[in-house]
Amino acid sequence: GRFEGPSFSYPLGTDESGRSILLLLAWGTRISLTVGIAATIISMVLGTAFGIAAGHFRGAGSHALVGVTDWFLVIPFLPLAIVLATVLGPSTTNLIIVIGITSWAGTARLIRAQTLSIEGRPYLERSKALGAGNWYQMSRHVLPNVFPLVLANTTLTVAIVILSETRLSFLGLGDPQAPSWGALLDRAFSSGAVSRGAWWYVLPPGICVVLVVLAFTLVGRAMERIVDPRRAS
DSSP states (O other): OTTOOOOSSOTTOBOTTSOBHHHHHHHHHHHHHHHHHHHHHHHHHHHHHHHHHHHHOOTHHHHHHHHHHHHHHHSOHHHHHHHHHHHHOSOHHHHHHHHHHHSOHHHHHHHHHHHHHHHTSHHHHHHHHTTOOHHHHIIIIIHHHHHHHHHHHHHHHHHHHHHHHHHHHHTTOSOTTSOOHHHHHHHHHHTTHHHHTOHHHHHHHHHHHHHHHHHHHHHHHHHHHHHOGGGGO
16 A cells, blocks of 8 residues: 555555555665766766876966866855756766766865875886886876775765765656665655655665765775874874
């Protein structure tokens, strides 16, 4: 039945269509994690590329890259993401693209700062003196040194991206056919689950979001301490 409470047959109750919340939650886990990880990969690739290039090059090129990065940092995430999601249309792929291209700027600033510190190291100066090109320097010397920082930042970014996916799906900008955690919360509110007292429809997806975000955040903090022991104090 519709809005049935938790029972032996339906451990987490049913939704407005009589479907099992537990099954929807399990299916939504795959979608939310897929969006979170895929969008994070896009964000990390863009952020690392912009950060290394902005730190390595000098002159007008570096100023242009820094300017683009600052523009993405200054523009509020949610309005920009809403505009892009509306233009591209509601789908899981578009949601991944939107979140990925709007969440890379913070990583770029972090990687640029690390790149600037690496640029002054003796082995890079020797590489330049021996005639190594820009691509060789960035790929063979700079990237391996910033990669641990990228890896640590990735786990933290996954948590932020999952929250972003939840917000956008809750606003109805995700794929209406894909029951992600954010979409489940959107359906719960639009179907009047709160006014009906159907707490089993609202709490489980919300708790899943909180637990996954907390898990990725704790892993990210632990990796930060491994990469930079000074943070351990």
